[in-house]
Amino acid sequence: YAYRFEGAPLAGRHVLVTAGPTHEPIDPVRYIANRSSGKQGFAIAAAAAAAGARVTLVAGPVDLDTPPGVTRIDVQTARDMAGAVRAHLPADIAIMAAAVADWRARDAVDRKMKKGDSGPPALQLEENPDILATLGASADRPALLIGFAAETNDVVENARAKRERKRADWIIANDVSGGVGQSVMGGADNTIHLVTAGGVEDWPQMPKEEVAMKLVERIAAELEVANG
Ligand code: CTP
Ligand code: CA
Secondary structure (H helix, E strand, O other): OOOOOOOOOOOOOEEEEEEOEOOEEEEOOEEEOOOOOOHHHHHHHHHHHHOOOEEEEEEOOOOOOOOOOEEEEEOOOHHHHHHHHHHOOOOOEEEEOOEOOOEEEOOOOOOOOOOOOOOOOOOOEEEOOOHHHHHHHOOOOOOEEEEEEEEOOOHHHHHHHHHHHOOOOEEEEEEOOOOOOOOOOOOOEEOEEEEEOOEEEEOOOEEHHHHHHHHHHHHHHHHHHHOO
16 A cells, blocks of 8 residues: 655654554463454554654554554563553654453463363453553653544444543544454454544545545644644
8 A cells, every 4th residue: 555645744753553462371372362453553553654754563463564664563462562652652643553452361371271170260360551541641641642442332432431531632433343254353444433522523434544544644634733
């Protein structure tokens, strides 16, 4: 995909993007994860770089090439991702597209668990740090903080609540109710609702690259307004 912008609207800006899932180990061969191809986050990183930004992409385990001009940090777990984000601040704009695992196994072990006579193990879970919410509340908060919301129901309502709870400026909401195969997860297209302080913009279905392109244009316009 050839991202084309008039001039370099994000020149001089540092854009931090998270993308993909995180993998939370149970033992050396098993993990907990969310479904995520990383395509939308990688497309956003690519578009931001094409718009002239310095881009740091913190990526969970995905099978995607690093976009040209993008600095990529590979991580496995939510805690690794949180650490990598912290290490690469400050940023002017942060876009948290990763499908972070909400929970990790409390008692991960470094030897493979075996089937035995005692039946299936009962996994004890504990909650992972919320990277977006932490950033929203931090002294290093980027001037423009953008999160995603993957929802199966009450999409815009849930996204509005997330915007406030996490102190994000924008939430990009998408409906993932289609399930695997016929939906946004892993697919080429995305249908999003952009939730801002001013209201909700419903964007038509389009390829993830075009969502990325339009989002970067929207970000550039926002910065222009902010700078008078
Ligand atoms: N997010 C994050 N760290 C987490 C969980 C989520 O940074 N531990 C970010 C995601 O990258 C996304 C936004 O928060 O930008 C919303 O993620 P989502 O999973 O939709 O929200 P949750 O707050 O985890 O709520 P729930 O899964 O219960 O709907
Ligand atoms: Ca979640």
